[in-house]
Amino acid sequence: xKALAGRRVVITRAAEQADTTAELxxxxxxxxxxxxxxxMVDEPEGFAALAALDLQTVDWVVVSSPNGARRVAPRLSxxxxxxxxxxxxxxxxxxxxxxxxxxxxxxxxxxxxxxxxGSGRIVVVQALDAAPEMVEGLRKMGWDVSVIKPFRTxxxxxxxxxxxxALDADAVLFASGSAARAxxxxxxxxxxxxxxxxxxxxATVAEQLGLKVTVVSADHSLYGMLVALDGYLCDCN
Numbered sequence: 159x160k161a162l163a164g165r166r167v168v169i170t171r172a173a174e175q176a177d178t179t180a181e182l183x184x185x186x187x188x189x190x191x192x193x194x195x196x197x198m199v200d201e202p203e204g205f206a207a208l209a210a211l212d213l214q215t216v217d218w219v220v221v222s223s224p225n226g227a228r229r230v231a232p233r234l235s236x237x238x239x240x241x242x243x244x245x246x247x248x249x250x251x252x253x254x255x256x257x258x259x260x261x262x263x264x265x266x267x268x269x270x271x272x273x274x275x276g277s278g279r280i281v282v283v284q285a286l287d288a289a290p291e292m293v294e295g296l297r298k299m300g301w302d303v304s305v306i307k308p309f310r311t312x313x314x315x316x317x318x319x320x321x322x323x324a325l326d327a328d329a330v331l332f333a334s335g336s337a338a339r340a341x342x343x344x345x346x347x348x349x350x351x352x353x354x355x356x357x358x359x360x361a362t363v364a365e366q367l368g369l370k371v372t373v374v375s376a377d378h379s380l381y382g383m384l385v386a387l388d389g390y391l392c393d394c395n
Contacts, residue, residue, distance in 0.1 A: 161391035163187030217278035227253035264378035286310035335363030
């Protein structure tokens with residue numbers, strides 16, 4: 159029996175992404191409490207820039223999230239001569255028609271550690287509100303970096319019943335800094351006893367907002383978050 163059995167776990171991801179996480183929580187014996195706090199909205203200017211991009215002038219396309227990957231994938235599939243493609247993690251890579259480089263540690267820092275130095279052109283596809291770490295790191299390595307931002311993250315306001323269920327839960331999962339920011343926007347610093355962050359970057363955002371992170375996943379994936387949470391609960395019992 160896993161230590162997570164019977165525990166209520168809040169899933170804060172966008173509604174269209176919550177089902178996969180809910181299934182994982184249930185596979186650990188937990189009770190998923192789906193409270194979507196964020197949603198992805200297309201940015202017309204960035205979407206148009208992506209559609210107009212001449213990929214034959216690009217050496218690398220770097221994608222920083224599954225949401226960005228889903229938006230750039232049709233362009234990569236349609237081109238006969240595509241540039242090299244890099245993804246920040248395996249979840250992002252799975253959304254792409256192909257991927258030439260993936261971070262060992264699923265974070266901007268992890269991909270930068272593996273990325274070669276160079277002087278060609280890179281296009282980074284990311285959210286309008288994404289952290290600048292990836293772009294700044296690539297520029298320091300000598301690359302000519304352009305950024306296309308075809309979507310942004312906005313906060314969703316849950317119903318009063320969903321808010322009560324979230325605060326009564328045993329743990330909450332933050333799979334991004336955006337989710338942590340949305341939580342504070344809705345709930346302030348009130349939260350379940352256990353807060354799980356997908357990695358150090360998300361944990362830093364949450365703690366800067368005044369939340370006390372209990373568990374940080376070493377494996378920056380949804381599965382890794384639940385393994386870390388289950389391990390934490392085992393140690394507490």
